[in-house]
Amino acid sequence: xxxxxxxxxxxxxxxxxxxxxxxxxxxxxxxxxxxxxxxxxxxxxxxxxxxxxxxxxxxxxxxxxxxxxxxxxxxxxxxxxxxxxxxxxxxxxxxxxxxxxxxxxxxxxxxxxxxxxxxxxxxxxxxxxxxxxxxxxxxxxxxxxxxxxxxxxxxxxxxxxxxxxxxxxxxxxxxxxxxxxxxxxxxxxxxxxxxxxxxxxxxxxxxxxxxxxxxxxxxxxxxxxxxxxxxxxxxxxxxxxxxxxxxxxxxxxxxxxxxxxxxxxxxxxxxxxxxxxxxxxxxxxxxxxxxxxxxxxxxxxxxxxxxxxxxxxxxxxxxxxxxx
Amino acid sequence: xxxxxxxxxxxxxxxxxxxxxxxxxxxxxxxxxxxxxxxxxxxxxxxxxxxxxxxxxxxxxxxxxxxxxxxxxxxxxxxxxxxxxxxxxxxxxxxxxxxxxxxxxxxxxxxxxxxxxxxxxxxxxxxxxxxxxxxxxxxxxxxxxxxxxxxxxxxxxxxxxxxxxxxxxxxxxxxxxxxxxxxxxxxxxxxxxxxxxxxxxxxxxxxxxxxxxxxxxxxxxxxxxxxxxxxxxxxxxxxxxxxxxxxxxxxxxxxxxxxxxxxxxxxxxxxxxxxxxxxxxxxxxxxxxxxxxxxxxxxxxxxxxxxxxxxxxxxxxxxxxxxx
DNA sequence: CTGAAAGCGCTTACAG
DNA sequence: CTGAAAGCGCTTACAG
Numbered sequence: 001x002x003x004x005x006x007x008x009x010x011x012x013x014x015x016x017x018x019x020x021x022x023x024x025x026x027x028x029x030x031x032x033x034x035x036x037x038x039x040x041x042x043x044x045x046x047x048x049x050x051x052x053x054x055x056x057x058x059x060x061x062x063x064x065x066x067x068x069x070x071x072x073x074x075x076x077x078x079x080x081x082x083x084x085x086x087x088x089x090x091x092x093x094x095x096x097x098x099x100x101x102x103x104x105x106x107x108x109x110x111x112x113x114x115x116x117x118x119x120x121x122x123x124x125x126x127x128x129x130x131x132x133x134x135x136x137x138x139x140x141x142x143x144x145x146x147x148x149x150x151x152x153x154x155x156x157x158x159x160x161x162x163x164x165x166x167x168x169x170x171x172x173x174x175x176x177x178x179x180x181x182x183x184x185x186x187x188x189x190x191x192x193x194x195x196x197x198x199x200x201x202x203x204x205x206x207x208x209x210x211x212x213x214x215x216x217x218x219x220x221x222x223x224x225x226x227x228x229x230x231x232x233x234x235x236x237x238x239x240x241x242x243x244x245x246x247x248x249x250x251x252x253x254x255x256x257x258x259x260x261x262x263x264x265x266x267x268x269x270x271x272x273x274x275x276x277x278x279x280x281x282x283x284x285x286x287x288x289x290x291x292x293x294x295x296x297x298x299x300x301x302x303x304x305x306x307x308x309x310x311x312x313x314x315x316x317x318x319x320x321x322x323x324x
Numbered sequence: 325x326x327x328x329x330x331x332x333x334x335x336x337x338x339x340x341x342x343x344x345x346x347x348x349x350x351x352x353x354x355x356x357x358x359x360x361x362x363x364x365x366x367x368x369x370x371x372x373x374x375x376x377x378x379x380x381x382x383x384x385x386x387x388x389x390x391x392x393x394x395x396x397x398x399x400x401x402x403x404x405x406x407x408x409x410x411x412x413x414x415x416x417x418x419x420x421x422x423x424x425x426x427x428x429x430x431x432x433x434x435x436x437x438x439x440x441x442x443x444x445x446x447x448x449x450x451x452x453x454x455x456x457x458x459x460x461x462x463x464x465x466x467x468x469x470x471x472x473x474x475x476x477x478x479x480x481x482x483x484x485x486x487x488x489x490x491x492x493x494x495x496x497x498x499x500x501x502x503x504x505x506x507x508x509x510x511x512x513x514x515x516x517x518x519x520x521x522x523x524x525x526x527x528x529x530x531x532x533x534x535x536x537x538x539x540x541x542x543x544x545x546x547x548x549x550x551x552x553x554x555x556x557x558x559x560x561x562x563x564x565x566x567x568x569x570x571x572x573x574x575x576x577x578x579x580x581x582x583x584x585x586x587x588x589x590x591x592x593x594x595x596x597x598x599x600x601x602x603x604x605x606x607x608x609x610x611x612x613x614x615x616x617x618x619x620x621x622x623x624x625x626x627x628x629x630x631x632x633x634x635x636x637x638x639x640x641x642x643x644x645x646x647x648x
Numbered sequence: 649c650t651g652a653a654a655g656c657g658c659t660t661a662c663a664g
Numbered sequence: 665c666t667g668a669a670a671g672c673g674c675t676t677a678c679a680g
Contacts, residue, residue, distance in 0.1 A: 047441040052657035054375035084425045101408045117371040245596040272569040376673035
């Protein structure tokens with residue numbers, strides 16, 4: 001059958017345990033022996049058997065990625081992008097990725113529990129934050145290592161998480177618009193829930209207040225309309241598309257009549273004109289940082305929960321301009 | 325540590341091998357013994373150790389899902405949707421899912437090779453079709469079980485694949501428009517490559533020809549414009565958004581002046597008006613069928629490559645109307 | 649229908 | 665620096 005450690009050992013004229021040590025590049029082994037063994041591995045085309053290694057070592061070297069329970073939400077480009085980034089970073093550390101998806105938190109919890117109890121994974125990266133749910137409760141209760149992408153609304157102090165600074169994101173949007181000479185600025189949202197809205201809006205309010213420009217939030221619903229605004233901060237790209245359309249039906253053009261800055265830099269922002277001025281939230285780094293954190297947690301190099309802030313970048317495109 | 329098969333055996337007063345047989349619900353074991361053993365498993369909270377099972381059985385019970393090499397492409401909703409569907413179907417069969425992502429076919433091939441040679445996966449589902457590449461060559465050359473989602477352009481006869489009937493999809497689009505009394509219909513594309521374009525366009529041509537309405541394809545580029553068309557068939561949702569915009573800038577409104585039918589029923593089609601009339605290609609079923617096929621292949625219940633056709637459904641929304 | 653035993657391919661104290 | 669041995673937790677012929 002396949003080439004095993006024993007075959008390599010025989011060919012190299014050493015013991016199997018030595019081969020094992022060479023595989024993990026143990027500093028105990030002399031360079032000479034290492035070279036000899038590596039040559040034998042080469043010659044034979046040796047590949048480790050993952051299952052055997054996991055069983056013997058007790059480490060799965062696999063992390064589970066938990067998607068949000070709503071399938072619709074999961075089809076946003078964000079998730080595929082971060083999954084790619086997680087997978088690539090994991091590979092650098094020779095770690096595999098398993099996934100948990102489902103239509104409800106109950107299903108998700110079942111999967112998470114199964115994967116962990118069958119020792120398929122060493123820990124999890126959870127791709128949704130906000131309020132606590134069954135999944136998180138399970139992880140916390142059973143002291144399973146995990147990191148959250150986003151900011152938890154509860155027990156924030158006990159959860160290692162990775163996120164952008166959404167408050168700052170709120171403030172910076174205002175700053176950009178004010179630099180373009182805008183004064184009458186509103187924040188547009190289609191939800192009042194979730195930590196993303198809460199924090200971006202808070203940042204928006206803080207900054208407008210600081211500048212003496214205080215305004216409220218506009219809810220994007222049937223009755224949405226603007227009054228004297230010359231600029232808007234919109235919660236995300238997809239919503240921004242709808243806002244542009246609505247404004248247009250009210251005879252307002254972006255950016256000629258009204259400027260608009262939004263978030264996420266997803267593909268939605270650059271399909272049709274005006275291409276959207278948007279904050280890139282650096283999904284690649286979010287994913288990479290999440291992987292590093294979960295590995296730290298697993299190896300207990302760091303036990304205290306901490307928050308990692310990922311920088312963002314303003315992408316100026318067509319939806320904002322200087323107020324005349 | 326964790327509860328093992330031995331603990332269960334002791335508690336149930338049987339041999340470990342009997343417990344193992346109960347786990348896989350072997351017909352050799354009496355119902356009485358099964359009940360006894362199951363009770364013991366319950367009491368002890370037994371969970372199998374996945375790695376041990378894989379090592380001993382030689383089956384990983386995991387399938388690898390290979391994403392296309394371009395990250396941009398991978399962020400289309402299609403991929404996350406099918407991944408979800410694959411994962412859910414796999415779960416029904418007690419199968420895990422591993423993923424392979426990368427920026428180049430070379431990276432992808434490296435991963436695929438690694439996963440297979442380390443015996444992490446039993447086979448693969450490849451999420452992109454078209455021309456052959458390193459990945460597919462590797463799989464074919466090494467006789468690795470795999471199924472393609474989409475239609476291969478080469479060696480089609482040797483590859484098990486799952487796809488919609490794109491030719492029929494082309495014809496049906498014409499049919500829908502003709503039913504609405506349209507006669508001057510063109511096909512709009514932004515690429516001349518790929519089997520999706522080739523087949524949908526072929527179907528379009530066949531049907532228009534049959535009806536004596538023959539027209540060519542319009543390439544969506546800088547110079548795009550229509551002449552006497554009253555209806556268009558557009559290659560996909562995202563392109564359709566751009567087409568609507570371009571038409572609008574030429575003073576043509578959809579569907580008042582020109583009808584438009586497109587494909588994929590992605591989220592892009594229902595963000596802004598006109599919501600697009602589109603064919604739902606049934607991604608869930610594509611994923612589910614792919615899983616079943618790869619399991620069949622693995623278990624060699626069926627060795628001959630075959631094509632599985634997944635049905636589609638026309639979703640009529642706002643972008644098509646009866647020609648006055 | 650059930651048990652005893654060997655084995656899957658690694659890792660890791662323990663010795664030297 | 666290297667080897668011999670036990671063990672990780674299962675599965676699966678082989679016997680009876």
